[in-house]
Amino acid sequence: MVRYNLSVLGLGETRWTQSGEVKLSSGQSVMYSGHEEDGANHTEGVAIMMTKETRKALIAWEPISSRLITASFRTNNRRVKAHIIQCYAPTNDAVDDVKARFYDSLNHWLEPETSLS
Template sequence: MRRYNLEVLGIIETYWTQIGQQRLTSGDLLLYSGHEEENAPQTQGVALMLSKQAQNSLIGWESHGPRIIKASFKTKKEGITMNIIQCYAPTNDYNEDAKDQFYNRLQSIVEKCQKKDLAILMGDFNAKVGMDSTGYEDIMGRHGLRERNEN
């Protein structure tokens, strides 16, 4: 993180179970969210790594299962909170119910952020944009891979 001057780093596919935080020898703080059930599969998992400076601004954090974690930070602007939401979306191979459940939960988390606050949504949405940008020319480049998926 220091090499690239990062204050917050989002991580996916941690494969860790449980929810918690761990201070690293570097002084950085790791917030993690995985499956909570006993004997849960070691799949999915998300985390946020915070520098010392980010830790000083941390208001709180929430686990939303093995695919979503949210941390809230004070900003220099009085009364404005920065919410960072780290996600790991299901791939297209998952059934529609699992995908709907993920996106509904994500929508709910985003909607709970106050309108005046800053929300940063990041992670792996397992999206393939493909090479056909018809109708999306203003937001897509020409260098997509293969065909677009539904994510």
């Protein structure tokens, strides 16, 4: 992130289970979302990594599933918020039900009235 001067980085296929926040020794924070079931496989998973400064601007984040996570940030303009959706979409050869659930969930979070805050 430092090399490319990034404040926020979306990660896919993190393979972590459950959801939570980890603070790295570098000061960066990682919010992650994975499978919630006990004994779940370490597959899929998404995360949002951010600098210490960006973490201070975080309003809210929500782990939706092992394939979707959202975060909202304050910006320099008080009337504008930045909303990020990080996703890990199923491949075309996935079961149709898995693809349908993913896109239904994604479409729900893309609706204008759906908001973290």
